[in-house]
Amino acid sequence: MATQKEVAKLAGVSFITVSRVVNNEGNVKEETRRRVQEAIRQLGYFPSHAGKALNSGRNNTIGVMTPARFGEGMENAYLMGILRGIELACHDRDQDILLSPMSEEDPEFDFLRPYRQKKVDGMIYVGLKKMPGELRGEIAERLIPCVVVGDRPEYDHLSWIDTDNERAGYETTMRIWEAGHRVIAFHGLDPDFFNANIADRERGYRKAIRELTGKDADERLVWRSDYTRSGVQSSVREAYPRCDPRPTAVFCSTDNRAIAVLSVLPELGIRCPQDISIVGFDGFIRDIVFEPSMATNEQPLAEMGRRAADILLDHIEKPDLPRREIVFPVAFVDGESLAKR
Amino acid sequence: MATQKEVAKLAGVSFITVSRVVNNEGNVKEETRRRVQEAIRQLGYFPSHAGKALNSGRNNTIGVMTPARFGEGMENAYLMGILRGIELACHDRDQDILLSPMSEEDPEFDFLRPYRQKKVDGMIYVGLKKMPGELRGEIAERLIPCVVVGDRPEYDHLSWIDTDNERAGYETTMRIWEAGHRVIAFHGLDPDFFNANIADRERGYRKAIRELTGKDADERLVWRSDYTRSGVQSSVREAYPRCDPRPTAVFCSTDNRAIAVLSVLPELGIRCPQDISIVGFDGFIRDIVFEPSMATNEQPLAEMGRRAADILLDHIEKPDLPRREIVFPVAFVDGESLAKR
DNA sequence: TTGAAAGCGCTAACAT
DNA sequence: ATGTTAGCGCTTTCAA
Numbered sequence: 001m002a003t004q005k006e007v008a009k010l011a012g013v014s015f016i017t018v019s020r021v022v023n024n025e026g027n028v029k030e031e032t033r034r035r036v037q038e039a040i041r042q043l044g045y046f047p048s049h050a051g052k053a054l055n056s057g058r059n060n061t062i063g064v065m066t067p068a069r070f071g072e073g074m075e076n077a078y079l080m081g082i083l084r085g086i087e088l089a090c091h092d093r094d095q096d097i098l099l100s101p102m103s104e105e106d107p108e109f110d111f112l113r114p115y116r117q118k119k120v121d122g123m124i125y126v127g128l129k130k131m132p133g134e135l136r137g138e139i140a141e142r143l144i145p146c147v148v149v150g151d152r153p154e155y156d157h158l159s160w161i162d163t164d165n166e167r168a169g170y171e172t173t174m175r176i177w178e179a180g181h182r183v184i185a186f187h188g189l190d191p192d193f194f195n196a197n198i199a200d201r202e203r204g205y206r207k208a209i210r211e212l213t214g215k216d217a218d219e220r221l222v223w224r225s226d227y228t229r230s231g232v233q234s235s236v237r238e239a240y241p242r243c244d245p246r247p248t249a250v251f252c253s254t255d256n257r258a259i260a261v262l263s264v265l266p267e268l269g270i271r272c273p274q275d276i277s278i279v280g281f282d283g284f285i286r287d288i289v290f291e292p293s294m295a296t297n298e299q300p301l302a303e304m305g306r307r308a309a310d311i312l313l314d315h316i317e318k319p320d321l322p323r324r325e326i327v328f329p330v331a332f333v334d335g336e337s338l339a340k341r
Numbered sequence: 342m343a344t345q346k347e348v349a350k351l352a353g354v355s356f357i358t359v360s361r362v363v364n365n366e367g368n369v370k371e372e373t374r375r376r377v378q379e380a381i382r383q384l385g386y387f388p389s390h391a392g393k394a395l396n397s398g399r400n401n402t403i404g405v406m407t408p409a410r411f412g413e414g415m416e417n418a419y420l421m422g423i424l425r426g427i428e429l430a431c432h433d434r435d436q437d438i439l440l441s442p443m444s445e446e447d448p449e450f451d452f453l454r455p456y457r458q459k460k461v462d463g464m465i466y467v468g469l470k471k472m473p474g475e476l477r478g479e480i481a482e483r484l485i486p487c488v489v490v491g492d493r494p495e496y497d498h499l500s501w502i503d504t505d506n507e508r509a510g511y512e513t514t515m516r517i518w519e520a521g522h523r524v525i526a527f528h529g530l531d532p533d534f535f536n537a538n539i540a541d542r543e544r545g546y547r548k549a550i551r552e553l554t555g556k557d558a559d560e561r562l563v564w565r566s567d568y569t570r571s572g573v574q575s576s577v578r579e580a581y582p583r584c585d586p587r588p589t590a591v592f593c594s595t596d597n598r599a600i601a602v603l604s605v606l607p608e609l610g611i612r613c614p615q616d617i618s619i620v621g622f623d624g625f626i627r628d629i630v631f632e633p634s635m636a637t638n639e640q641p642l643a644e645m646g647r648r649a650a651d652i653l654l655d656h657i658e659k660p661d662l663p664r665r666e667i668v669f670p671v672a673f674v675d676g677e678s679l680a681k682r
Numbered sequence: 683t684t685g686a687a688a689g690c691g692c693t694a695a696c697a698t
Numbered sequence: 699a700t701g702t703t704a705g706c707g708c709t710t711t712c713a714a
Contacts, residue, residue, distance in 0.1 A: 051707030091442035101432035116387035392691030
């Protein structure tokens with residue numbers, strides 16, 4: 001592919017003039033400019049990224065680091081929603097996105113590699129799991145432009161964007177109560193796993209229950225499992241019959257859980273919403289499950305991704321900008337799965 | 342961040358020795374190597390990508406170009422599945438993935454930009470729509486390493502990977518027939534749109550019907566709409582009552598369509614699977630819709646993405662390799678939505 | 683208005 | 699075994 005030099009030769013000027021034309025700098029006679037442009041067109045010249053990057057230190061590329069992986073089906077609708085927003089912001093600001101396939105199982109995985117190689121100007125961490133401590137330390141110390149999405153690493157120099165999961169958990173529980181339910185179960189995550197979002201939702205649930213009943217939540221009403229459908233199903237099979245009185249509503253910490261809970265109801269001989277109400281969280285399945293339509297909570301994923309990228313790019317351009325902490329609200333979406341009693 | 346030069350200074354050697362150590366070349370005394378490594382560690386040196394790329398012409402990055410965008414919810418489970426596979430291959434072969442946010446609405450969008458800038462070594466086109474003709478021409482002419490996924494641009498130098506949609510459409514129709522159905526509708530796409538996959542599935546349907554009945558398919562049984570749920574719904578509302586006799590099964594060209602069809606049944610006073618069977622295509626909702634569980638067809642998306650990336654990387658490494666054309670089989674997944682009669 | 687020289691970080695080729 | 703020179707494509711001085 002053609003280089004500046006070749007264009008220069010064809011146009012009968014020096015390569016620096018080509019550079020000037022390409023970058024729309026002044027100080028080029030109109031006729032020269034035209035000649036250069038013609039040569040560019042003729043040779044199909046395109047400025048090479050590497051030369052530019054080497055020189056300027058800028059890549060016009062941001063990295064997305066995440067322990068979450070692309071999956072098939074629903075698995076990673078969260079990551080996809082965030083990426084959608086990042087993409088929009090990057091489109092507006094002429095940036096590309098670099099995905100570096102790394103997995104935590106890798107003994108020597110290093111989320112920051114793309115930055116260390118100067119392949120990207122900054123990074124967005126989409127953290128369904130917590131960001132590793134050493135990573136936080138290094139990012140803070142070396143002032144690496146970075147924005148965390150979906151977690152709140154209270155750490156200097158780390159900007160983050162999150163939704164108010166605790167509040168959403170609280171308000172959802174309140175809403176279920178107001179619909180007339182007095183025994184409300186929560187379906188969360190096994191303690192072997194950790195997920196900040198889910199933990200926050202549970203905290204909100206507990207807080208609401210405390211306020212509403214004057215007592216701490218009955219632990220028999222807090223159901224738990226791993227991430228699998230079968231795990232959820234067996235947890236419900238076990239936990240439901242043990243509850244006394246039986247819950248009339250289950251607040252599920254994710255839509256996937258809500259679906260799995262829904263699927264196990266027939267064998268327990270109960271129906272939704274006649275016998276039990278179900279509320280989910282995420283909004284991923286709103287368009288898919290429609291009988292009953294699912295009451296859930298929706299996070300503004302695209303908006304979050306977009307803000308993350310915008311903040312990151314601001315940081316990159318002006319390193320002294322103060323870090324940002326943004327909490328997005330979660331929107332409740334009503335559905336038939338939540339019935340009045 | 343430290344450079345080779347600084348490391349060299351600290352270790353008391355010349356920068357070329359640092360390069361040798363970093364690249365594990367021979368001809369370095371063990372003691373020198375150790376000294377250099379210590380200096381590298383101390384300074385946290387990491388080879389810069391730009392310098393290397395400028396020199397070698399290789400970026401160790403492949404681009405993914407696609408008119409499909411990341412979406413929220415189900416919208417782009419297809420793209421996500423493919424990306425998953427690309428990611429796996431790239432992980433194995435130490436490559437990164439570049440996403441360049443471009444949209445066709447953009448007057449001056451140019452899918453090849455990242456390649457022209459030498460930001461990537463090759464590209465994968467994930468084509469739910471057909472690849473624009475000029476693009477195909479340029480790629481072929483300039484021998485740009487490129488693999489097309491989900492379409493078959495019969496063109497020199499263009500490798501592609503696709504699933505056998507026509508055969509899947511044919512076999513699915515056969516299967517529905519074998520289940521005892523004699524009036525089988527097909528739900529496809531409005532002619533205003535084009536989607537090679539869906540068109541192929543329809544072709545398979547028509548072929549099977551011709552073989553089975555000795556006649557061309559009854560056009561009243563070929564339903565069509567745009568991509569929206571409400572579009573699908575109203576198409577069914579209109580088309581179903583006009584059929585005489587009424588179909589006992591609908592072969593939907595995508596799962597999204599199947600869901601939408603399912604959702605409109607109540608108002609038509611028919612139930613699935615008792616009154617009408619439904620078969621989908623894609624397998625995206627297998628884990629979500631379970632009453633009835635959906636009979637569908639699954640494409641091996643991750644495997645496809647993986648092969649695409651592998652082929653692309655082979656092409657990049659050995660430009661003279663012949664182009665590849667790979668057809669993956671589609672797997673039928675049985676479900677309660679397809680009932681015997 | 684144009685150009686020459688130097689340097690960004692790295693490696694290949696050629697010394698020593 | 700180690701170092702020197704040159705050059706990848708570009709931009710930033712500085713000079714004409």
